[in-house]
Amino acid sequence: GAGVSQSPSNKVTEKGKDVELRCDPISGHTALYWYRQSLGQGLEFLIYFQGNSAPDKSGLPSDRFSAERTGGSVSTLTIQRTQQEDSAVYLCASTLRGSKEAFFGQGTRLTVV
Amino acid sequence: QQQVKQSPQSLIVQKGGISIINCAYENTAFDYFPWYQQFPGKGPALLIAIRPDVSEKKEGRFTISFNKSAKQFSLHIMDSQPGDSATYFCAASIGTSGSRLTFGEGTQLTVNP
DSSP states (O other), X not given: OOSOEEEOSEEEEOTTOOEEEEEEOOTTOOEEEEEEEOTTOOEEEEXXXXXXXXXXXXXXXXXXXXXXXXXXXXXXXXXXXXXXXXXXXXXXXXXXXXXXXXXXXXXXXXXXX | OOOEEEEOSEEEEETTSOEEEEEEEOOXXXXXXXXXXXXXXXXXXXXXXXXXXXXXXXXXXXXXXXXXXXXXXXXXXXXXOGGGOEEEEEEEBOSSTTOOOEEOOOEEEEEEO
């Protein structure tokens, strides 16, 4: 695609439910990142995938958060048993091999009620 | 641990004025310092970036000044325009391409007509 695509754009869920957020990176980009942006805050790193290497999960805030990347392309971020503090914009970014320029999607705004 | 500190949180300038946003970092291993621009409802977009082997980089109206000894870098927007009104994030990363970004808290810039 022309850019990083994320879906859904908005998600409202009840506390305790599981949610899945999807990211479709730019075609050919080997690295994929998830970040979280809370209201009025900077971006917080969550997880990083690079090719076939083991992902860097060091930013995941709890074991309720997990992510996978299938076929080196699309990624899904799953949040289990959502809590109100999970409410934020979840941003996905990808980079081309050899480049440090990260291209971001428009994000998924998650609201836990 | 906040490794990149950004100031001010918000900034209001008049059209035609100079906008200056500052960032300070702690980790001397950082070797890539980008600035991202984010409009409401959009993902961040790379504006300009610098590496520590140069003290200044200019692209159009946007200039990064870098002070390695002070561990500080700043974004200058010359001839600020209302269309520049957005949130600006500084960031830093280490090492090879594809490494994760550590972001500052963001500065909300408003340029009055």
